[in-house]
Amino acid sequence: MRQMIEERTGSHSRHPTLCEPHIAHMRFTAHATVLHEGDPARRIMEVVEGAVMLTKLLPDGRRQVVELLGPGDVFGLAACDVYACSAETLTAAIITTHERGALDRDPTLAARLLRRFEAQLCAMHSHALVLGRMSALERVAFFLLRLTPESVVGSTLHLSMTRQEIADFLGLTLETVSRAFSELKRRGLVALLRADEVKIHDHGGMRRLAGAA
């Protein structure tokens, strides 16, 4: 039901067209697997359009969504020679890839990725604060603010994640996330039009909850 037409989901063959160096852009449907944790790390990828989530699994199946990516964000990283995270699209998405060697040969690319890495590292630092020190309600408030670009203030925000995915991002259970949404609604901070459509009513109150995020 969540799956759509699936032109190229990446879930059938695990390295779809990654070996052809000249195919720069790849198009994915929503809920497609782009790459798998543990696969050989051949290329570095960049989100051109759409939203992607990076996940890690524990042997017993516990999952953490470690990062949410939008246009410009970089993934496909590796501490050793295999990917450290899996990547799945949240929406339809366009993704570019670069050979790992290109980083040394192309200073412009390197400079661009460097800036992006800096931003992503800062975002991860914030996320560590969220995961380590914030209450469930604060986490959800923070999450909603983080998804709210200036343009969307006042209008309605579309979540392209299930409660389970949000929970795995925030280090909670889906029930706790659901209860937090209900509580934010009860307090008049947000309105829930549908389960996946939120309108932030009291931006100031949300910021206060989220620790002036």
Add this chain to the structure above:
Amino acid sequence: MRQMIEERTGSHSRHPTLCEPHIAHMRFTAHATVLHEGDPARRIMEVVEGAVMLTKLLPDGRRQVVELLGPGDVFGLAACDVYACSAETLTAAIITTHERGALDRDPTLAARLLRRFEAQLCAMHSHALVLGRMSALERVAFFLLRLTPESVVGSTLHLSMTRQEIADFLGLTLETVSRAFSELKRRGLVALLRADEVKIHDHGGMRRLAGAA
């Protein structure tokens, strides 16, 4: 009592000598503040020697140690124009700084920092998994393994952090960290020679606990 001679702690004047562009290396004593969250982000820094921790604070004083750095690691990052984290030395340390503009002018530097950013981003991804999905005992086991370079296997590991600092890194309280240490000892996985000296007895058992980290 934790403080030593303090040649230049950085805690007296908040921008010690950061403005002189030609002073490349700075020497800090243990437990010195290198930079403050919220200060104007003038330079990018690199650990040459020693250990540094990056921390973030919530308005009400809750603290998270977001990253632990060793030689080669980079800090002093900013999403906007101010530092996103404070940085304190854990041990005596030597630190280099680079002008932010140097990243564009010096491709060699950019390439080196890029590699390091990749490693640090991967480490943050792991840390998100730890903070979001692991039990207290698993977190502490993971922490101890992470601090154990191959060279130290078998020999004794010196923690240069208090229980409170470890707790703030792992998203726990100092009491819970202390109990976890005791439990690891009880299970025969580690020996506690002193509060800050640990010997890992059962490396396999620790890895299993930490989720094959």
Add this chain to the structure above:
DNA sequence: CTCTAAGCTTGAGCTACATCAAATCGCGGA
């Protein structure tokens, strides 16, 4: 329009960790 299944909400009870409160340890200084 109805049926179905995935996703969401809500309730009741449980548990891991936090909090509060004493001891106890161990190092630096007198």
Add this chain to the structure above:
DNA sequence: TCCGCGATTTGATGTAGCTCAAGCTTAGAG
């Protein structure tokens, strides 16, 4: 050597969020 203070350990109790278990909502298929 003894003292004092910060750090650590340990115990007793509280609670936020997890787990288990219903129902409810909604969108897509027939």
